[in-house]
Amino acid sequence: MTLLGLLEREPSHGYDLKRDYDTYFGRGKPLPFGQVYSTLSRLARDGKVVISEVEPGVGGERKRYIITEVGATEVESWLTEPVDAEPHLQTVLMAKVVLALMLGRNAEAYLDTQRDAHLRRMRELTEIKRTGSLVDALLADHGMFHLEADLRWIDTTIARLDALAAAVRP
Numbered sequence: 001m002t003l004l005g006l007l008e009r010e011p012s013h014g015y016d017l018k019r020d021y022d023t024y025f026g027r028g029k030p031l032p033f034g035q036v037y038s039t040l041s042r043l044a045r046d047g048k049v050v051i052s053e054v055e056p057g058v059g060g061e062r063k064r065y066i067i068t069e070v071g072a073t074e075v076e077s078w079l080t081e082p083v084d085a086e087p088h089l090q091t092v093l094m095a096k097v098v099l100a101l102m103l104g105r106n107a108e109a110y111l112d113t114q115r116d117a118h119l120r121r122m123r124e125l126t127e128i129k130r131t132g133s134l135v136d137a138l139l140a141d142h143g144m145f146h147l148e149a150d151l152r153w154i155d156t157t158i159a160r161l162d163a164l165a166a167a168v169r170p
Contacts, residue, residue: 003036102168108158
């Protein structure tokens with residue numbers, strides 16, 4: 001949907017879409033070129049984009065993609081629907097704690113290590129906020145708020161480890 005939205009903004013080549021995606025949305029996780037082109041192929045197959053022109057390029061033909069009315073309608077619908085509020089009831093963090101307790105291992109030590117990793121990432125995000133653009137700062141805020149919630153969960157879980165151990169051990 002993000003690529004489709006970028007195409008609504010302006011017709012683009014796949015390379016330009018990847019560059020814009022990575023600039024605005026791909027912080028720390030750039031979009032692979034293969035994913036860009038496979039997505040564009042599916043969007044074309046489904047009638048959401050069309051190829052407006054083909055021009056020679058350095059490594060082959062360069063196709064410029066244009067969003068169709070069907071694609072623009074889908075972007076409009078997507079932008080007006082809320083994102084599912086994911087409660088994260090099944091997480092790797094919880095699974096590791098429960099398994100450590102089931103296996104008689106030190107869950108508190110794992111949680112302390114995890115807290116250190118979260119705090120390290122929060123320092124990195126703070127630096128991004130300090131030195132980056134507004135887009136960078138808002139993405140860093142989003143990540144920091146999630147990490148803060150995890151840290152509260154870690155503290156709560158450590159306080160309840162004995163009760164949790166009793167609940168998960170046979």
